[in-house]
Amino acid sequence: MPKVTEETRRPRVGVVGGGQLARMMCESASQWGLDLSVLAAAQDDAAVAGAPDVVVGAPHDHDLVRAWATGCDVITFDHELVDLDFFAEIEASGVVVAPSPRALKFATSKAFQRTQMADAGIPVPKFLVLASYDRDAVDAFVAAAPHGVVVKADRGGYDGRGVLTPSTNAEVHDAVRDMLVAGAVVLEERVQLLQEIAGLLVRGRRGDQVAYPLVTTVQRDGMCVEVTYPTRLDPDLLEEAQDVVRRVGDQVDAVGVLAVELFVTPDGVLLNEVATRPHNSGHWTIEGCTTSQFENHLRAVAGLPLGGTAALFPNATMVNVVGSATPGSLVDALAVPGAHIHDYGKAWRPGRKLGHVTVVGTGPDVRVRAWEGAEALGTSATKESS
């Protein structure tokens, strides 16, 4: 083997977490030769089978993570459920952490995100951060929210966990009190939802940035079930949404993929959530765009040039495979024309995200076939009429 020099050596990227996002990063990294190491919580995590290097351990095992990080040029993340102070310490020790703990905070703390974004003039639903129980403040907030309220845990929620939608005043108070046991709570007005959309930005280490086309997302019980390109927004609203995505990106200033989820309401576009990593709303980019979100995330965090983000086809739909009572049939799914099956290699469990199916092409048949593929695989989600 020839001597590896600094010029020819590929950066080694460490990924905290071994879920499906890490697995899809591994698939991308294998293709173009990036060196990658996965810190997985367990040997049967989705990313373990295809990872070129795996360390099994918890992201809060400081000694383990410190030792692992020194062998990496850059650390990135499969999920945000990490101790930001500890990763700030890793960053201070000279390992690049991308996104930085500062940017990660927008994804780990709903209270921080809402407060910062509102201060920056970005449109968000009306909200109230509660560090402790305040009956009068809750009552006043509920009284001013004509469509009801949502109670969100400041930290730790995902895929609908940590989010409650109480229907009576008494239930709101109960939800707030229950959630406060674990930490701060964000009380938020329910908005009149016309559509949910999402935008992905990718920012490089030198501030270079690209944006993927916006998509329409469909959520069921707080979990994304369908993503469709293009959105059916009229041009004014599309421009408004792109502008919000850009402004959110400037606030978060995250190296790597930033996913921005938006509510479209009768009063315009409002920010919902941000994620500082590849995101379910971007899985369609694997087949649908010049460069997938996984490749672009790795390019970004490794300090490499970003790839093109244009959609390659007029239409694309991604449907999640969410575990139902019994697994479906791979044979039937592969028989659906143009269905790109993605299986995360996870044990089948009702309600669990197990894979996704993407179809790209032209016309409404694209969405029909994506659902056919996911239904053949046994997804528990059901298709809404278009």
Next chain:
Amino acid sequence: MPKVTEETRRPRVGVVGGGQLARMMCESASQWGLDLSVLAAAQDDAAVAGAPDVVVGAPHDHDLVRAWATGCDVITFDHELVDLDFFAEIEASGVVVAPSPRALKFATSKAFQRTQMADAGIPVPKFLVLASYDRDAVDAFVAAAPHGVVVKADRGGYDGRGVLTPSTNAEVHDAVRDMLVAGAVVLEERVQLLQEIAGLLVRGRRGDQVAYPLVTTVQRDGMCVEVTYPTRLDPDLLEEAQDVVRRVGDQVDAVGVLAVELFVTPDGVLLNEVATRPHNSGHWTIEGCTTSQFENHLRAVAGLPLGGTAALFPNATMVNVVGSATPGSLVDALAVPGAHIHDYGKAWRPGRKLGHVTVVGTGPDVRVRAWEGAEALGTSATKESS
């Protein structure tokens, strides 16, 4: 974990050989969840890093291979340099071997291939199989070959190895005698080459078959350096070529991908070589077609439905990265718009196939950018003017 039943269990495919073809099979299998095990010759083989299961050993270590094969539902191949009799024995023991040793023989023995194809009426260059030295027969063959002759080893050749192109009568005799030491020799007329093209077929275990669009290939020193879709054949010749590919497919009757390389000459289309596995001429299908040759090969050998083979873009070019004196720059290659970099993770060595670059899109710029990407990575091959 739920109990794995026969209905829900994914077939386990064993791949003999750990080169780049096995690596790209692993990348595909990871996406759609096929279970895969690689029999690699060495720990630093291209496919080892991303394979979910690896056994290190030689394909002629019968005890090892027998034990490994019993854990697989089907055995397939990264290369043809295997003992057919032994794999026939594995097949007889009840493990599906796909392609079968009978089909593999067309790829492992040039003498067998030429004789069978000529007997079946498929157009091949004039040839003479020599099991031992015969001065008069060689002289007569050379006298009847106005453009010179090629001397090929019956077995073991690939990427230009095992092929000699002597220029004088004395050199022909020397080449034949030298090669006969190792086994039978095929003496073949040199043809007037207008273009080299290739076609890929995929045949399932129930005889179902799909065909990829034909491509133009450019060889340098016997090694493929460029593949371009579409070919620039006129419609009559294109139809003739497709017909030859189909007829060759019927003769070989290989489960999985069959690559058929053709010469286009002033006298029409002649068969060059066949390969019973994914092939360099099909790497462009990863980005260029509905289903890649790797996914379709695995679907075929695993007895699953075959995927679509249509080209997704008007133009596609793949350029191989062949090792030059010094490696190039990944940064520069990633900066080429739309360049899909494939790095096989092999140690850099002059003359070695180390990766490839594919660009898809519309117009002549596609080919220009594919070469820019490969040149940035340091390929030693040079582009012909178009």
